Amino acid sequence: MEAVGLSKRYGSVLAVDALTFTVPRGVVTGFLGPNGAGKSTAMRLMLDLDRGEGRTAFDGKPLKEHRHASRVVGAHLDAKVFHPQRTARNHLRMVGSDAGVSNARVDEVLSMVGLDSVARKRPKTFSLGMSQRLALAGAVLADPMCLMLDEPANGLDPQSIQWLREFLRNYASQGRSVLVSSHLLSEMQLMADRIVVIAKGKLITDGTVEDFVSMSTRNDVLVRCDRPEALVELLRAEGVTAVAEGPDGLAVIGESTDRVGEAAFRAGVVVRELVSRRASLEEAFLELTSDAQGFAAGGQL
Structure with a gap:
């Protein structure tokens, strides 16, 4: 994945400002920034869900030029977007219908994310953690080369977060691109090989976790x-x-x-x-983005 010159304005507010970065294959890339930094907006721009400036290439082409978009990129932007009357299995069958996903693949993915025992239940009864797993199942259903996940660890217990980390690192290790936003910086230090950090819609860094941490004066x-x-x-x-x-x-x-x-x-x-x-990723993040953001180090991320 490669985003070039992404920009989005809401009235007088420039939410995303000429944002350019790459998400290479084979590694997990963390997408970091304080609340309101523009992460979710940037992801929506990349997926052509919002109108703005700039372009994003998936395997060298815009998403609209791919015949089956869901086989190119799988996205998880909201854990609670489900039809209230469909079961978990039928929800995934509907999600995979445009890409010709088989019923066997639906059941395989339900088992993969640990939801096979609740496949006949309606997601409206699910906890946030279960909903996150179902949203992830929808993202990987068509076996895409790219994944984009917005706060997929929200609502997960520590054991499930560890499972998610191993799942995404394994997915990336198969030569795929994985972009994950999160406010859990200690977890991102374990999960991500590279990070893209933004503040006020602008790029702060696009590189390895090690390179970013080395910029901190806490080392x-x-x-x-x-x-x-x-x-x-x-x-x-x-x-x-x-x-x-x-x-x-x-x-x-x-x-x-x-x-x-x-x-x-x-x-x-x-x-x-x-x-x-050595500074932690969280310590480096708070130090290196505080001036750009103008928020106190003790504030909410």
Whole structure:
């Protein structure tokens, strides 16, 4: 999947602003941003469900140029969009009818998502977690090469979230493209190989989780030693200015443990602890999007 120049305006508000990113095959790509950042709107633009500017290519072509769209991309944007009188099985039969999906495939997918025992029940009686599983079943029903899922983990218990993670990573590993939006950043760190981060409709980053986390100033080397002032003096003399003293010891930003340890040796400092500290995806996200968003780090994502 490749989105190029996506833009959408609601009155005077530019909800999505010239957004360009790619979703490569073989990996799960997380789609992250605070509430109101434009994630859902961007997904709707990609699927031609909203009118706006820009284009999206699936296997090199716009969605409308593919004969069977559901075999190209499967989408899950709302877990509660079901006909109130249809059973779960009949709902999926209806969803797959345009792509010629067999009844056997419907039953296979119901079993795949753990809903075979409730196939004859109406989804209006389902919990949110069960509805999420049925929506996922609809997305993968025609065995598409691309998946787009908007907050698929909402309403799932921890065991089901782990199941979803393994399911999506396995799906992507078969050479497919998977785009997943979520506010559960700790889960995204486990699920996604790449991330697209947006704020106020604009792209913040499109790359690996590791590259994004490495941009955080919370990545540092913690040093506990007997004469911290001597180590600080030597480090600053060597051009290392990002050194902060705190209750835990010295925090040296942007340097390796090897360099800090060698500096301590040259300064004649006895080191009691030397450890590299790495920011989590959530910590990096809050730091690197706070200026663009103008929201407090303690706010809701």
